[in-house]
Amino acid sequence: GEALAVSARVAPLGSRLVLLLVEDLTEARRIEAVRRDFVANVSHELKTPTGALSLLSEAVMDASDDPEAVTRFAGRMQIEATRLTNLVQELIDLSRVQNDDPLEDAEPVRVDELVAEAMDRSRHAVSTKNITMAAGGTDGLYVWGNRGQLAAALGNLVENAVNYSPARTRVGIAGRRISAPGGDLVEIAVTDQGIGISEKDRERIFERFYRVDPARSRATGGTGLGLAIVKHVAASHGGEVTVWSSEGQGSTFTLRLPEAAASRDRSPVAAPDD
């Protein structure tokens, strides 16, 4: 109706303009639908832990004369509270990467530092699952961008590699420089020997809240927002993230980012003449 009314009004201006306007309306509707879905998803994701917390607190009150039960319920309350904290933190991260201009405080960032930070973030899970983590090829590589956002992106990829892998497997992080017509790029590949991702799911995992197995993701504290954050950070830095995977064998997520010349990191040298 709306689109037709508009096209009737502007018809004399030519059919190309009409087409553009109709496309604009369709795009506006699509954005509105995505926004509504997002709010619905957030509400649903918040309701799960808050609902559990409220049931568990009732259970604690009812079990006041059974100290063992109280301890058990309190333990589960702690898990739900952690889940809630993770979700809120990831929502804050997502809104930050969507709203801030990452290149406003861009600087050359050492890739080996990013890798060390990412590995440190997964340190706990790595030792509990007895995962062997190895990194290489990052010496002398610098990327150009926002340190905090880049660290969050790589941290998410490493965290996923660990979460979606069985115990006693390997996670590798490999850096290299690749020449590209528009300027050199730095590639950081995170490879795991985990459960892998089917072709159908590979198309959707970068969407906000999409998970292949929601129960498994929740059990590991996942929110379904991590890869949406990674994709956003890559794109806003003029880079990209891609995935290669073989079901049951493992996955490789590759982050490609514009290289920063190492020399930019050095303090300016005083000019010899003044």
Ligand code: ADP
């Ligand atoms: P989550 O918080 O659930 O990990 P992400 O956005 O980081 O959310 O990832 C979305 C989904 O993609 C995950 O729920 C999981 O199903 C799948 N996934 C991500 N990384 C991997 C991986 N390395 N191996 C297998 N599946 C993965």
